[in-house]
Amino acid sequence: MYLLPSYYLLYGCFSSFSLISSCLSLMFLIYLEFFLFILCIFISVYFGHPWEICCPRDSSFPIMKSNFIIFLEVQHKMSKATRAFILNSLLFFPNYNLAKCIDDYFTFYQIKKWCSGNKPPVYINCSKENTEKNVYSLEEKMIGKYMIVMSITGFICLLLLFFLDTTLWKLRTFLSQYVYFGIYKTFRKEKVSKELSGESDDEDVQNERQRILGQPRELLNSAVLIKELTKIYFKYPVILAVKNISVTIQKGECFGLLGFNGAGKTTTFKILTGEETVTSGDVFLEQFSITKRLQKVKSRVGYCPQSEALLEYMTGREIMIMYARLWGISEPQIQLYVNRWLSSMQLELHADKLIITYSGGTKRRLSTAIALMGNTSVILLDEPSTGMDPGARRLLWDAVTWTRESGKAIIITSHRMEECDAFCTRLAIMVEGKFMCLGSPQHLKSKFGNIYVLKIKVKIDAQEDKLNDLKFFITMTFPGSVLKHENQGILNYYIPSKDNSWGKVFGILEEAKEKFNLEDYSISQITLEQVFLIFANPENTEGDYQEKVP
Numbered sequence: 076m077y078l079l080p081s082y083y084l085l086y087g088c089f090s091s092f093s094l095i096s097s098c099l100s101l102m103f104l105i106y107l108e109f110f111l112f113i114l115c116i117f118i119s120v121y122f123g124h125p126w127e128i129c130c131p132r133d134s135s136f137p138i139m140k141s142n143f144i145i146f147l148e149v150q151h152k153m154s155k156a157t158r159a160f161i162l163n164s165l166l167f168f169p170n171y172n173l174a175k176c177i178d179d180y181f182t183f184y185q186i187k188k189w190c191s192g193n194k195p196p197v198y199i200n201c202s203k204e205n206t207e208k209n210v211y212s213l214e215e216k217m218i219g220k221y222m223i224v225m226s227i228t229g230f231i232c233l234l235l236l237f238f239l240d241t242t243l244w245k246l247r248t249f250l251s252q253y254v255y256f257g258i259y260k261t262f263r264k265e266k267v268s269k270e271l272s273g274e275s276d277d278e279d280v281q282n283e284r285q286r287i288l289g290q291p292r293e294l295l296n297s298a299v300l301i302k303e304l305t306k307i308y309f310k311y312p313v314i315l316a317v318k319n320i321s322v323t324i325q326k327g328e329c330f331g332l333l334g335f336n337g338a339g340k341t342t343t344f345k346i347l348t349g350e351e352t353v354t355s356g357d358v359f360l361e362q363f364s365i366t367k368r369l370q371k372v373k374s375r376v377g378y379c380p381q382s383e384a385l386l387e388y389m390t391g392r393e394i395m396i397m398y399a400r401l402w403g404i405s406e407p408q409i410q411l412y413v414n415r416w417l418s419s420m421q422l423e424l425h426a427d428k429l430i431i432t433y434s435g436g437t438k439r440r441l442s443t444a445i446a447l448m449g450n451t452s453v454i455l456l457d458e459p460s461t462g463m464d465p466g467a468r469r470l471l472w473d474a475v476t477w478t479r480e481s482g483k484a485i486i487i488t489s490h491r492m493e494e495c496d497a498f499c500t501r502l503a504i505m506v507e508g509k510f511m512c513l514g515s516p517q518h519l520k521s522k523f524g525n526i527y528v529l530k531i532k533v534k535i536d537a538q539e540d541k542l543n544d545l546k547f548f549i550t551m552t553f554p555g556s557v558l559k560h561e562n563q564g565i566l567n568y569y570i571p572s573k574d575n576s577w578g579k580v581f582g583i584l585e586e587a588k589e590k591f592n593l594e595d596y597s598i599s600q601i602t603l604e605q606v607f608l609i610f611a612n613p614e615n616t617e618g619d620y621q622e623k624v625p
């Protein structure tokens with residue numbers, strides 16, 4: 076992007092400091108010219124045409140002159156056709172055109188100034204023919220040609236952008252859904268029927284799927300309806316990133332998408348934002364299908380991506396003003412609106428600093444504020460709290476809670492279980508592209524956590540026999556208990572909660588405290604993190620666990 080002056084011009088349009096962007100653009104040109112100047116000196120020395128090649132006599136501003144081109148012009152060894160080809164090829168580069176415009180305009184102006192004076196330098200051609208030309212004409216050394224080419228390039232780039240945003244996306248969807256997937260299905264029938272059947276061992280996941288397949292019309296009114304969504308990356312090797320998932324998310328709901336690295340969370344988000352195409356199935360946002368009405372869907376989504384997507388040479392305030400304008404906030408209200416969002420994430424102190432100077436956590440806060448603002452109905456937050464300090468995390472939780480209460484649907488991914496436990500109304504744990512369970516945090520804890528977590532600290536000086544006796548005692552007293560960890564005299568047990576009330580467990584352990592010389596003990600309900608580990612760790616699946624703990 077830094078290579079394109081159009082970037083700086085666009086950037087300048089959105090920021091209030093277009094002067095800065097122009098200066099940046101000019102600085103870039105000067106760097107470019109300086110590089111060419113050095114290159115030219117080397118080449119001229121090599122070919123034995125020192126200095127005058129790099130500083131031709133009619134040049135008023137040698138460094139700003141496109142020296143390399145002059146070199147091409149001077150070198151008689153090069154054929155005319157080759158020279159013309161190179162010069163015409165350079166017209167494709169907007170940088171070259173802009174530099175030529177500035178350079179030729181300045182040279183023409185300087186020649187005119189000298190010729191209108193009393194003593195023009197002898198080497199300047201002050202004939203009427205030379206000084207009364209129209210600088211915007213298409214003649215040699217005038218700037219008309221470059222300006223026309225620049226306008227055409229700009230227009231073509233705009234069309235290209237439009238094409239990329241619309242037709243190309245449809246083409247990619249078509250290729251992915253009908254061509255690549257069609258071929259894949261033909262050659263890998265078994266794998267497709269096994270991996271992409273959509274059937275689940277979990278009854279909540281299965282019920283949700285049946286509900287969606289049974290009442291597709293009624294559920295279209297949901298904020299988000301994901302229906303048999305599959306995403307395959309057709310690369311080598313082929314990756315089945317999302318495998319036939321179905322879920323509905325209602326307005327005012329905060330849905331947590333949990334899973335280990337590579338489970339398919341970000342891919343799902345990318346599909347919801349239209350960044351990635353769907354391989355099969357569909358996603359509806361307020362009744363608009365993502366495969367058919369992408370633009371409508373995009374205008375309803377606020378997205379905080381995993382990696383920052385911020386223009387680093389803008390200030391926090393400028394970028395928020397830019398987004399507020401894009402959301403159509405009226406000009407008189409913009410300042411107030413932006414200030415409200417800045418203060419919601421306590422960004423006031425950093426508002427007028429360049430984003431490049433922000434710390435990672437501050438950038439994250441800014442990205443979250445941008446995702447939450449605007450007239451969206453669905454907000455996607457991909458690990459928003461990564462790198463945030465505890466204070467900032469609390470702000471995030473507050474902002475997410477009141478945004479959800481305002482009626483928006485929020486989908487969040489996070490590796491912080493306590494965060495999901497605190498403000499997700501429902502969540503799903505994803506493993507290798509599939510939902511393994513679905514429900515509210517409390518539902519999952521009750522459903523899969525029919526156990527207590529017992530931690531016992533034994534005095535280090537306790538005899539080895541006593542430790543073994545204690546283990547035997549726990550196994551006999553709580554049938555089905557499992558010793559999960561043992562380290563430095565600390566024993567970590569999972570105890571079935573069935574037939575063991577809190578009172579009974581405490582009573583037994585009070586007795587054991589005296590008998591086995593225990594330093595301390597604690598009993599707690601299973602946490603969401605432990606449920607997550609049961610599901611997400613293939614070595615410790617639900618099945619294994621249930622075999623051990625009835």
Ligand SMILES: Nc1ncnc2c1ncn2[C@@H]1O[C@H](COP(=O)(O)OP(=O)(O)OP(=O)(O)O)[C@@H](O)[C@H]1O
Pocket residue numbers: 308310314315316334335336337338339340341342343381
């Ligand atoms: N552009 C891509 N091309 C090919 N494979 C990809 C691409 N993006 C993701 N994948 C693969 O798809 C799978 C799911 O990746 P994804 O980024 O969705 O995981 P995730 O759950 O978001 O992980 P994390 O928690 O690390 O963000 C992974 O196996 C990954 O390697």
